[in-house]
Amino acid sequence: MEKLSKEATIIKNTKERIWQEALTLFSEHGYDGVSVKEIAQAVGIKDSSLYNHYKSKQEIFDTILIEAAEILNEANDTYLLPLALETEGLYVDISAEDLTEMFVDAFIFYLTDETASKIRKLLVSEQHIQKFAGDLYNELFFDSPMHYLTSLFNELIQQGTFIKADPYTTAMHFYAPMHFLIRRCDIRPDLVQENLTYLENHIQQFDQLYRVDPK
Structure with missing residues (x-):
């Protein structure tokens, strides 16, 4: 149970980091000026990993x-x-x-x-x-x-x-x-x-x- 709790915390933190980094990029370049790849790079994860958190x-x-x-x-x-x-x-x-x-x-x-x-x-x-x-x-x-x-x-x-x-x-x-x-x-x-x-x-x-x- 403890392991699951830690995993859930990591997932939650990563999900929050994704939208926070995306907010920075969107506010600077607009929605159309930012790619999923750029968001993933800002978070420090792979493009494919980002889709584990957002569709x-x-x-x-x-x-x-x-x-x-x-x-x-x-x-x-x-x-x-x-x-x-x-x-x-x-x-x-x-x-x-x-x-x-x-x-x-x-x-x-x-x-x-x-x-x-x-x-x-x-x-x-x-x-x-x-x-x-x-x-x-x-x-x-x-x-x-x-x-x-x-x-x-x-x-x-x-x-x-x-x-x-x-x-x-x-x-x-x-x-x-x-x-x-x-x-x-x-x-x-x-x-x-x-x-x-x-x-x-x-x-x-x-x-x-x-x-x-x-x-």
Whole structure:
């Protein structure tokens, strides 16, 4: 039984290494720009051995997308962006400083976490080629964030912290510059610090525009 357990662990580890190495290659060269042989070489196994773990390159790609959804949703929970949870009562009396810290931390994670960065670049490159990738990109980077932010700002509006406004439009005003800055960093990694400053300024100005004057 112990031998079987060790073998199962080796198989599991190899399978994970395959999709992780494939993610690196796909994010750099695109799905069509990578062969099974190149993935096997990156892992350090023979082409034929790779097929013991995955039936095809497409199955590896699909596995990456499934793992991507889990990884990024867990990250959102970690950085106080519970996309699948109700926000009622979660951000009572949230300050401008809290808002800035929360979203700057999330921004830094998406830029600096190696796996998250590769996933984002892969989805961007494949969104118009593979429907599954396009649907996931839309869910993770548009629908889910907008759903969460709309709920957040609706609560802040209802409790009188923010001025009366359409919550979805407010969410667009907040999120669009963030998405723009992330894409800008993908193109120009040397501008991360500059874009962080822009993000902080954006959140502070947004807060000034929407927060109810306490007097």
